[in-house]
Amino acid sequence: MVSDSQESSGQGAAAATPLTGNAIIAQSGGPTAVINQTLVGAVKEMVKSKEIKAMYGALHGIEGAINEDFIDFRAESPRTLAQVAKTPSSALGSTRMKPTAEDCHRLFEVCQKRDVRYFFYIGGNDSAETAHIIATEAEDADYEMRIYHIPKTIDNDLLENDHTPGYGSAARFVALALMGDQLDNRSIPGVKVDVIMGRHAGFLTAASVLGQQRSDDGPHLVYLPERPFKPDQFCRDVQQVVDELGRCVVAVSEGICDEKGEPIYKSGEVDEHGNVQLSGSGALGDMLVNMLQTHLGENGRYRTDTFGYLQRSFPDIMSKPDSDEANQVGREAVIAATTGEHHTGSMTIKRVGTARTYAVSYEREPLEKIAGGTRTVPDEFINAEGNGVTEAFRDYALPLVGKLPRAGWLKAKRI
Amino acid sequence: MVSDSQESSGQGAAAATPLTGNAIIAQSGGPTAVINQTLVGAVKEMVKSKEIKAMYGALHGIEGAINEDFIDFRAESPRTLAQVAKTPSSALGSTRMKPTAEDCHRLFEVCQKRDVRYFFYIGGNDSAETAHIIATEAEDADYEMRIYHIPKTIDNDLLENDHTPGYGSAARFVALALMGDQLDNRSIPGVKVDVIMGRHAGFLTAASVLGQQRSDDGPHLVYLPERPFKPDQFCRDVQQVVDELGRCVVAVSEGICDEKGEPIYKSGEVDEHGNVQLSGSGALGDMLVNMLQTHLGENGRYRTDTFGYLQRSFPDIMSKPDSDEANQVGREAVIAATTGEHHTGSMTIKRVGTARTYAVSYEREPLEKIAGGTRTVPDEFINAEGNGVTEAFRDYALPLVGKLPRAGWLKAKRI
Numbered sequence: 066m067v068s069d070s071q072e073s074s075g076q077g078a079a080a081a082t083p084l085t086g087n088a089i090i091a092q093s094g095g096p097t098a099v100i101n102q103t104l105v106g107a108v109k110e111m112v113k114s115k116e117i118k119a120m121y122g123a124l125h126g127i128e129g130a131i132n133e134d135f136i137d138f139r140a141e142s143p144r145t146l147a148q149v150a151k152t153p154s155s156a157l158g159s160t161r162m163k164p165t166a167e168d169c170h171r172l173f174e175v176c177q178k179r180d181v182r183y184f185f186y187i188g189g190n191d192s193a194e195t196a197h198i199i200a201t202e203a204e205d206a207d208y209e210m211r212i213y214h215i216p217k218t219i220d221n222d223l224l225e226n227d228h229t230p231g232y233g234s235a236a237r238f239v240a241l242a243l244m245g246d247q248l249d250n251r252s253i254p255g256v257k258v259d260v261i262m263g264r265h266a267g268f269l270t271a272a273s274v275l276g277q278q279r280s281d282d283g284p285h286l287v288y289l290p291e292r293p294f295k296p297d298q299f300c301r302d303v304q305q306v307v308d309e310l311g312r313c314v315v316a317v318s319e320g321i322c323d324e325k326g327e328p329i330y331k332s333g334e335v336d337e338h339g340n341v342q343l344s345g346s347g348a349l350g351d352m353l354v355n356m357l358q359t360h361l362g363e364n365g366r367y368r369t370d371t372f373g374y375l376q377r378s379f380p381d382i383m384s385k386p387d388s389d390e391a392n393q394v395g396r397e398a399v400i401a402a403t404t405g406e407h408h409t410g411s412m413t414i415k416r417v418g419t420a421r422t423y424a425v426s427y428e429r430e431p432l433e434k435i436a437g438g439t440r441t442v443p444d445e446f447i448n449a450e451g452n453g454v455t456e457a458f459r460d461y462a463l464p465l466v467g468k469l470p471r472a473g474w475l476k477a478k479r480i
Numbered sequence: 481m482v483s484d485s486q487e488s489s490g491q492g493a494a495a496a497t498p499l500t501g502n503a504i505i506a507q508s509g510g511p512t513a514v515i516n517q518t519l520v521g522a523v524k525e526m527v528k529s530k531e532i533k534a535m536y537g538a539l540h541g542i543e544g545a546i547n548e549d550f551i552d553f554r555a556e557s558p559r560t561l562a563q564v565a566k567t568p569s570s571a572l573g574s575t576r577m578k579p580t581a582e583d584c585h586r587l588f589e590v591c592q593k594r595d596v597r598y599f600f601y602i603g604g605n606d607s608a609e610t611a612h613i614i615a616t617e618a619e620d621a622d623y624e625m626r627i628y629h630i631p632k633t634i635d636n637d638l639l640e641n642d643h644t645p646g647y648g649s650a651a652r653f654v655a656l657a658l659m660g661d662q663l664d665n666r667s668i669p670g671v672k673v674d675v676i677m678g679r680h681a682g683f684l685t686a687a688s689v690l691g692q693q694r695s696d697d698g699p700h701l702v703y704l705p706e707r708p709f710k711p712d713q714f715c716r717d718v719q720q721v722v723d724e725l726g727r728c729v730v731a732v733s734e735g736i737c738d739e740k741g742e743p744i745y746k747s748g749e750v751d752e753h754g755n756v757q758l759s760g761s762g763a764l765g766d767m768l769v770n771m772l773q774t775h776l777g778e779n780g781r782y783r784t785d786t787f788g789y790l791q792r793s794f795p796d797i798m799s800k801p802d803s804d805e806a807n808q809v810g811r812e813a814v815i816a817a818t819t820g821e822h823h824t825g826s827m828t829i830k831r832v833g834t835a836r837t838y839a840v841s842y843e844r845e846p847l848e849k850i851a852g853g854t855r856t857v858p859d860e861f862i863n864a865e866g867n868g869v870t871e872a873f874r875d876y877a878l879p880l881v882g883k884l885p886r887a888g889w890l891k892a893k894r895i
Contacts, residue, residue, distance in 0.1 A: 096667045098660070101888075121895065133895075140892035148888025154663035156890050161668065245513070245793035248569035252511045253576065257789075276795075346769075346784050347762025354761075369761050370788035374672075378660035380691075381797060381885045470796045473516075473563025475571050477555035480536065480548075 084209060084403075085116050086182025089130055090138075091123035092217075093188030093195070094161070096154035097231025098238075098383045099391035100217045103187050104157065105150035106395030107215065108138050114403045117183055126160035126188070127195060131171050133179075150392065153378040163191050169198040176203075176210060183211050183402055187395070189218040189229075193411050194436040200409045211402040214411040214432055215395055219377045221268035224438040225430045227416040228268075230394055233387025233465035235262070235376050236272035239316075240466055242372060244276035247283030247314045248472060254312035255366025256303060256357055259284070260350045262376050265320045267291050267442045269376065271454045272462055273316035276469050283314025290320035291442045292451035294329050299353070300360035302452050307361065319349060319371075329353075347371045384467040390414060390425060397427035411435040423464035499624060499818075500531050501597025504545055505553075506538035507570035507632075508603030508610070512646030513653075513798045514806035515632045518602050519572065520565035521810030522630065523553050529818045532598055541575035541603070542610060546586050548594075565807065568793040578606050584613040591618075591625060598626050598817055602810070604633040604644075608826050609851040615824045626817040629826040629847055630810055634792045636683035639853040640845045642831040643683075645809055648802025648880035650677070650791050651687035654731075655881055657787060659691035662698030662729045663887060669727035670781030671718060671772055674699070675765045677791050680735045682706050682857045684791065686869045687877055688731035691884050698729025705735035706857045707866035709744050714768070715775035717867050722776065734764060734786075744768075762786045799882040805829060805840060812842035826850040838879035 090107055092100055104122075111117045120138035123129035136157075141149075149156045164172070176184065186196045193214040200212045216223050219235035239261055250257050263269035267289025274284060285306045288294055294317075306313040321329045330349035350369030358367055398412040410429035418424035446458035505522055507515055519537075526532045535553035538544035551572075556564075564571045579587070591599065601611045608629040615627045631638050634650035654676055665672050678684035682704025689699060700721045703709055709732075721728035736744045745764035765784030773782055813827040825844035833839035861873035 092667075096664055122890065122892075124894070135895040136890055136892040137895050138892065141890060145888060145891055148886065149890060150888070151885075152663065152887045152889070153660050155667040156888075159667045241795050242790050245568045245795050246789060248567065249511055249789055249793040252507075252570040252574045346766045347786060348766070351761045351763070368789065370790065371762055371786070372790070373785035374661060374664055374783065375657050375785060375787070375790070378664040380656050380660050380887070470566075471563065472567045472795070473560060473565070473571075474567070475537065475551055475556060475564060476560055477537075477551040477553065479539070480550040480552050 083116060084182050084211060085118065086180045087119040087121060088117045088183035088185065089121045089123050089176070089181050090185040091126045091130055091187070092155040092157045092159050093126035093186060093192040094159060094217070095219065095377055096159055097217050097219050097377055098153040098234040098379060099230055099388050100154070100187060101152055101156045102150045102388050102391035103215055103217060103230055103395035105146045106392035107185055107399050108146060110396040110399035114399060116403045121179070121181070122157050125158040126162065127164050127168065127172060128160045128162055129158070130175060131168055133175055153380050164195050164198070166198060169195070169202050173199060173202045173206065173208070177208060182209065185213050185215060185398060185402070187215045187217055189216070189220070190223055190435060190437055190439065193432055196409070196411070197432040197436045200432060210408070212409040213398045213402045214435060215398045216411065216413065216435070217391070219269060220263050220266050222264065222266035222439045222441065223435055224440045225411070225434050226413045226440070227425065228414060228465055230387060230391035230414070231377070232268060233384035233467070234382070235269055236275065236462060237382060237384045237466040237469070238376050238379050239269055239272045239372065240275035240469060241382065243273040243284055243314070243316065244469070244472060246370070250283055250312050250314050253366070255368060256307065256313045256315070256361070258315045258317060258350050258353050258369040260317055260319055260369065260371040262372065263290070263318050263320060265290050265439055265441065267318050270316050270318040271442060271446065271458055272466065274454055275459065275462055275466055278472060279474070281310055284316040285310070285313050286315045286452045287454055288315070288317045288321055288452060289442055289447060290318045290322060291447060293324040294321040295324070296356055300357060303357055304361055307365070317353065384465060386465060386467055394427055401429045405429060498531060499597050499626060500533065501595045502534040502536060503532045503598035503600065504536045504538050504591070504596050505600040506541045506545055506602070507572045507574050508541040508601060508607040509574060509576070509633065510792055511569040511574055512632050512634050512792055513568040513649040513794060514645055514803050515569070515602060516567055516571045517565050517803050517806035518630055518632060518645055518810035520561045521807035522600055522814050523561060525811040525814035529814060531818045536594070536596070537572050540573040541577065542579050542583065542587060543575045543577055544573070545590060546583060548590055568795050579610050579613070581613060584610070584617050587614060588617045588621065588623070592623060597624065600628050600630060600813055600817070602630045602632055604631070604635070605638055605850060605852055605854065608847055611824070611826070612847040612851045615847060625823070627824045628813040628817045629850060630813045631826065631828065631850070632806070634684060635678050635681050637679065637681035637855045638850055639855045640826070640849050641828045641855070642840065643829060643880055645802060645806035645829070646792070647683060648799035648882070649797070650684055651690065651877060652797060652799045652881040652884070653791050653794050654684055654687045654787065655690035655884060656797065658688040658699055658729070658731065659884070659887060661785070665698055665727050665729050668781070670783060671722065671728045671730070671776070673730045673732060673765050673768050673784040675732055675734055675784065675786040677787065678705070678733050678735060680705050680854055680856065682733045685731050685733040686857060686861065686873055687881065689869055690874065690877055690881055693887060694889070696725055699731040700725070700728050701730045701867045702869055703730070703732045703736055703867060704857055704862060705733045705737060706862060708739040709736040710739070711771055715772060718772055719776055722780070732768065799880060801880060801882055809842055816844045820844060
């Protein structure tokens with residue numbers, strides 16, 4: 066299943082020779098519902114390999130690695146690993162630390178001291194960056210080490226990936242939430258604004274449409290950070306839906322910006338108590354609803370929810386394809402590191418099937434192609450008006466979230 | 481399964497005689513994830529009864545009944561009904577309208593005109609009140625009609641009920657959300673404040689503890705509206721948990737009040753834009769986090785989420801006992817109305833088993849015992865400090881939410 070795509074820079078190009086030693090594995094960045102699948106997939110593959118001896122799990126990512134705060138994965142039972150795999154959020158703990166060159170140097174010293182010859186870092190583009198710096202350090206010191214980044218992010222914003230582990234489950238949460246919320250809005254009509262995570266990429270917000278069944282199912286409007294957000298247009302759009310349906314459900318990305326690229330809601334604003342208001346709370350939703358009240362009138366029913374951290378760590382509703390792929394991408398990284406021809410890389414997920422015959426392959430890409438970059442929603446997934454998504458997006462995303470439940474509705478005509 | 485408890489006032493006390501005619505059924509108030517189970521259970525029981533002919537489903541509660549906006553349930557297929565039963569939110573539409581005596585009079589005229597002899601109203605205590613007014617009206621006019629209120633509310637705040645349909649599923653959502661959120665908080669430590677629905681009753685907020693497995697699992701602090709909320713104590717409580725664990729997860733009810741009974745967050749405050757801030761957004765959470773930052777220091781990681789409307793209409797994770805009971809309570813109301821000795825009443829759920837041998841019975845109570853009253857969390861469910869719940873609460877609530885998933889965690893010692 067593993068194939069190598071384009072050629073890497075120097076440190077990745079050596080032909081594979083058996084390399085025996087110890088391994089460090091760690092998790093970084095925001096947790097996801099399936100990041101432990103990746104951890105456990107990688108650990109199980111390491112157990113099978115002849116090359117890897119001790120398996121050090123670094124606590125809280127690079128921090129644990131630098132401070133030699135490790136657990137020994139060989140002491141974990143298969144039963145524990147199976148249970149951990151199904152559990153959301155990073156079992157090793159995570160970190161937001163972006164290491165300096167000095168930190169990477171210290172980490173590298175730990176690797177030398179403990180004969181670490183394999184380093185696996187599960188995370189987003191910052192984690193790929195970290196792996197890249199360590200790889201450069203190792204090459205400069207002529208220390209042989211296989212260094213692999215393994216992808217995860219609910220934002221789905223890693224370059225070179227068709228999609229990333231964690232996205233499917235978060236997208237499933239968002240799709241389910243909107244299924245319920247638009248039924249709620251049918252039941253008690255009004256205007257509802259749902260604010261969804263994703264930073265500068267709109268993939269997660271776009272997933273709000275995936276549970277739609279009827280032509281008038283919400284969300285009726287979807288605003289992604291890939292298009293400038295124009296308050297006037299927003300108010301007109303909502304007015305038009307309200308005129309037609311008597312209600313309106315809006316999905317909006319937390320990262321929407323104006324035409325100059327400035328965030329619509331700027332964290333750091335000061336509230337009426339003189340306190341700095343936090344991002345991540347309901348402030349953007351409140352601001353948008355206030356805009357609508359000013360434009361559409363105070364009398365309607367206006368509500369807003371900000372889905373917040375529930376999106377990334379909700380148990381019990383993980384997407385099955387996402388869980389399976391998260392596990393497999395961990396395995397593939399270990400296989401590539403132990404038997405592939407490249408000493409370093411980032412394991413990626415490519416799509417090899419169509420919407421109907423969905424299938425993926427796992428391919429190693431050079432670290433520097435993933436490090437630091439951000440992938441955003443492509444134009445063909447966004448409608449011409451910039452207030453909705455296309456069929457092409459549905460075809461892309463539906464296979465990622467697993468089978469969604471179907472809502473029922475009363476069909477008899479009114480008497 | 482139906483037994484009658486205490487005696488009702490006049491209109492409910494007549495001995496049962498067969499009464500043939502048409503029926504109106506409607507849904508009112510905030511939707512729940514299982515309110516359609518109740519609707520479908522009642523409809524299926526009506527289909528079986530000899531007494532009930534036409535079944536009018538009133539759209540948007542009492543509004544549809546007054547305006548004769550009905551659908552004919554006999555035109556719905558069993559397949560549609562089965563699918564609707566599993567779908568969250570009120571399939572007939574809901575209303576927040578609290579009818580006046582005049583509205584009830586108009587409704588009563590509709591009943592007379594259409595030979596409606598059975599009126600079923602699914603809702604909370606306001607809906608029981610509505611049913612009670614209509615019953616009085618019918619008695620005054622000497623018009624024979626059987627009038628039953630059927631309970632639902634995620635707030636679990638109806639008198640005479642051990643618990644209410646809708647609570648178990650919303651409580652399951654909250655328990656799952658906190659399971660994920662406290663794992664997230666372990667992974668990236670900090671202070672997290674989760675604001676949970678329930679108005680003046682803390683049952684839903686209390687459910688935040690139900691997924692706990694380890695002694696240091698969050699939520700570490702739980703604040704219910706049944707106890708005055710003291711900001712100083714709150715800050716000291718959080719500081720103490722942070723000192724001990726290096727992190728803290730707090731579950732707090734949207735309805736917390738100070739010692740004078742004034743809400744901690746008063747909707748109607750004006751934000752920095754001169755706009756009135758909405759309740760239901762993240763404002764209470766922001767306020768609490770600002771308190772903590774002022775008291776504990778700006779440097780930590782503080783986050784807040786307000787779960788909002790997702791709590792009441794999330795698909796795919798309904799509690800099985802809640803779904804089953806919601807269906808059955810609808811059936812029991814129809815059985816009581818058609819064959820019981822009382823012409824009016826509110827169907828209630830009583831517990832007849834223990835935590836281990838959980839079982840319920842359905843008993844008719846007089847409408848006026850449910851109408852307008854509010855049940856709150858009893859003292860034995862709240863700890864002495866007023867910042868947590870007791871084992872008695874867990875014993876009470878665990879059977880209501882269905883089987884929860886179990887989290888796994890790494891057990892190996894640090895190297």
